Amino acid sequence: MSADLAPHFPPRRARVHEACGPGMHGFAAMLAAQLEGPVLWIREYWRPEVLNPLGLSDILDPARLLVAQVKDQTDALAVAEEALRNGSLKLVVAELGEPLGLTPGRRLQLAAKDGRSTGLCLISEGNGSNAAETRWRCTPTFDPEGLDSTLQHWDLIKNKSGTLGFWHVRWDREAHRETHRLRVVSAPGERPGAAHATG
Amino acid sequence: MPVSDARAFCPGLQTRTADPAGDTRFLHALRRWATRYCPWVGIEGEDGLVMDITGVAHLFGDEPLLLADLRQRLARAGFSVRLGLADTRGAAWALARFGEGEAPPGRMAEVLAPLPVAALRLEPATATALQRLGLRTVGDLAATARAPLTRRFGPEVMMRLDQALGRQPEQVTPLSDPPHYGVRMTLPEPIGLQDDVMAGLARLLERLCAKLQAQEAGARMFRLTLRRVDQDAQEVELRLARPLREAARILPLFERGVSAVEAGFGIDQLRLAAVQVEPLPVQQVSSVPQGRSDQLGDLITRIGTRIGLENVQRFLPADSHIPERAFLIAPAAWSEPGGAWASLRPRPLRLFPPEAIGGTGPRPPARFRWRRMALETGRATGPERIAPEWWMSDEAWRSGLRDYWQVDTRQGRRLWLFYTPQAPGWFVQGEFP
Incomplete structure (x- = not known):
């Protein structure tokens, strides 16, 4: 368990970050909820998994979301670059299926710098680009106490300007202030009272 | 008359489907052409034009010469027309449909007298009733006492008669031309550089946007046609996410399209048209920036x-x-964000087509394999029963009722499973964050 999450999340503005692991979509949604303003989500239209706005509405208002349906990764990167450079969006999320090379990664980074918006690439494990500012591995974790079933393990596995770390977080559906809805908690086995709950 | 009867009378009969909308469009085009004779041209019914030639006949010689000119030009274009000219609109209508020709000024009653009463623009039922009374021609009607006729048929008959004979006024309402959103520029020397085309386009846009501004409209779609020296033409289309009329904002959006144009030996004409136009009223300038x-x-x-x-x-x-x-998925350019999102029960973040897993019985399986992963159920919340919508036939919901369970696996993944009691089977349909 690392120290405070606040310096690391939300990650640095005007940079492109990466997330991988089975919980990456949740990570993207929670990051979007922390930032204000419209969000562009880029996905390839032929993929069977679709975002469910009703599920999303627990985390952020789906009215803030625009979805761009692209045909392949080339288009996805082009749209992401255009959107990042424009600057009217706070966050651009791109679902990428193929490995991302250094050149396209660097181009995204420069576009994000120009437009002062944050980019997030959702990649499959090991497909990341060296140009990414940070990379997070997100895995949902089983919570034996069964609080509200949003416990996640966020592992910061690459950081260009800082230290690595890992945190257990859960999403507080009930809290009203959007900025305080992300709670850092201790790992499931280490909580007071956990011993007799599991044993 | 049915088509089969008509064929029996005329074996070589050719039939076409009626196209009333096309006919109306054509009539409007003809109306626009007819303004070459006089500015006051209106549409008369479904198949006629009415022109007020007061004060223009001398430009063509006199009235018979104008008619002859009109007939000749239309005949050359392949139309057969019936023309009537008279002092009043009603009389001209009657002449065009029942007599053809010209009524000399002041002698309308004489000319109209032998025409049937239907020539007075009466309802078919009224015309038949008048004929049954023995009033077959306009002359008969004009000679009859007015009061009993008005009592029997209402004021319309006498009004039409008066209009035809010029005792009551009747106006011609000209249709105004719809605004035309197209501008073009012909160049003395061909151009080929992208910057030059953009500079030309900037001038065209300025003119077009001024037109849009005057009509309080905004364009949704532009088409730029670039004619090349070798008579080939290249088109660039630009569809906008919202109606616009600011030249400075539209111009950069053309860059991508213009850069893809093949200039060949050069471009010598640019034509820009706003193909789709929407009303865009002037907005109140507010202190809150809406950039x-x-x-x-x-x-x-x-x-x-x-x-x-x-x-x-x-x-x-x-x-x-x-x-x-x-949820609905709507193009962002044609929709506004809105509506309230409310789900009574937790819903997964991502949905996918149902994927079958092994499992029996109405309780979620304790262990199952999904996407080559061995998973173990840690906690299951449910069931939530959802019945198919009987008013919509959906292939995916043929298996009937579904009992949805939220299953937290010990491996971490939180899945949305459902069981179909009417055709037993377990499926995964979504994943929670």
Whole structure:
């Protein structure tokens, strides 16, 4: 368990970050909820998994979301670059299926710098680009106490300007202030009272 | 008369489907052409034009010469027309349909007298009733006492008679030309550089936007036609995410399209048309800056030029319990964000087509394999029963009722499973964050 999450999340503005692991979509949604303003989500239209706005509405208002349906990764990167450079969006999320090379990664980074918006690439494990500012591995974790079933393990596995770390977080559906809805908690086995709950 | 009867009379008969909309369009085109004779041209019924030639006949010689000229020009274009000219609109109508020709000034009653009463623009039922009374011609009607006729048929008959004979006034309402949103520029020397085309386009846009401004309209779609020296033409289409009329904002959006144009030996004519135009009323300038939404609209247009404007979408709520139908996906350019999102029960973040897993019985299986992963159920919340919508036949819901369970596996993944009691089987349909 690392120290405070606040310096690391939300990650640095005007940079492109990466997330991988089975919980990456949740990570993207929670990051979007922390930032204000419209969000562009880029996905390839032929993929069977679709975002469910009703599920999303627990985390952020789906009215803030625009979805761009692209045909392949080339288009996805082009749209992401255009959107990042424009600057009217706070966050651009791109679902990428193929490995991302250094050149396209660097181009995204420069576009994000120009437009002062944050980019997030959702990649499959090991497909990341060296140009990414940070990379997070997100895995949902089983919570034996069964609080509200949003416990996640966020592992910061690459950081260009800082230290690595890992945190257990859960999403507080009930809290009203959007900025305080992300709670850092201790790992499931280490909580007071956990011993007799599991044993 | 049915077609088969008509064929029996005339074996060589050719039939075409009627196209009333096309006929109306054509009539409007003809109306526009007819303004070469006089400015006051209106549409008369479904198949006629009415022209007020007061004060223009001398330009063509006199009235018979004008008629002859009109007939000759239309005959050359392949039309057969019936023309009538008279002092009043009603009399001209009667002459065009029942007599053809010209009524000399002041002698309308004489000319109209032998025509049937239907020539007075009466309802067919009224005309038949008048004929049954023995009033077959306009002359008969004019000679009859007015009061009993008005009592029997209402004021319309006498009004029409008076209008035809000039005792009551009747105006011709000219249709105004719809605004034309097209401008062009012909160049003395061909151009080929992208900057030159953009400079020409900037001038065209300025003129077109001034037109749009005057009509309080905004363009949704532009078409730029570049004619090349070798008579080939290249088209650039620009579809906008929201109606616009600011030249400075539209110009950069053309860049991508213009850069793809093949100039060949050079371009010597530019033509810019606003193909789709929407009303765009002047907005109150407010102290709160609204630059953000404009910028976002431009971004949607920009992205749309690459991936298609309908592929930039947003979610809208829909009223349904079926998870796949609880939201609509609408193109962002043609919709506004809105509606309230409310789910009574937790819904997964991502949905996918149901994937079958092994399992029996109405309780979630304790262990199962999904996507080559061995998973173990840690906690199951449910069931939530959702019945198919009987008023919509959906292939995916043929298996009947579904009992949805939220299953937290010990491996971490939180899945949305459902069991179909009417055709026993377990499926995974979604994943929670």
